[in-house]
Amino acid sequence: MKDETCIFCKIANGEIPSATVYEDSDFRVILDLGPATEGHALILPKNHFKDVCELDEETAAKVLPLAAKIGAAMKKTLGCAGFNLVQNNGEEAGQTVFHFHMHVIPRYQGGPSIVKWECQPANADKLAQTAEQIKSALS
Ligand code: AMP
């Protein structure tokens, strides 16, 4: 389940060198080449999945525990106060590499403000309508 044209398949499987912080049979965790903060890491499955909707359940179940482990190691070693988990799906959502990956971004006291959005006022009727729309595809 590799894609010959995918750069993250090549990195995850060691065909292209990377600053690797962790590796097991399912994943490689590397440092991002364009870090948002010092230590910004990417969790890459070794198999190719375009995004979270394509991820198989077995791999999906391992991603969050691994992200917690990486984040805890960052807190211990880099002195960050916390970390963000970010995972983009689709071009409009900011995905630029179409091989599933989860960002683990260390956050430092006094560091830059990232992963923030402006809250819009909510309308109760609109919330109810939108909830019904999403629910209709889940049943
Ligand atoms: P996204 O925008 O969620 O698709 O994230 C892609 C991330 O991959 C960006 O933060 C890039 O800086 C990073 N990136 C792209 N190419 C490489 C590479 N060869 N090695 C490490 N990080 C990369």
Ligand code: ZN
């Ligand atoms: Zn790939």
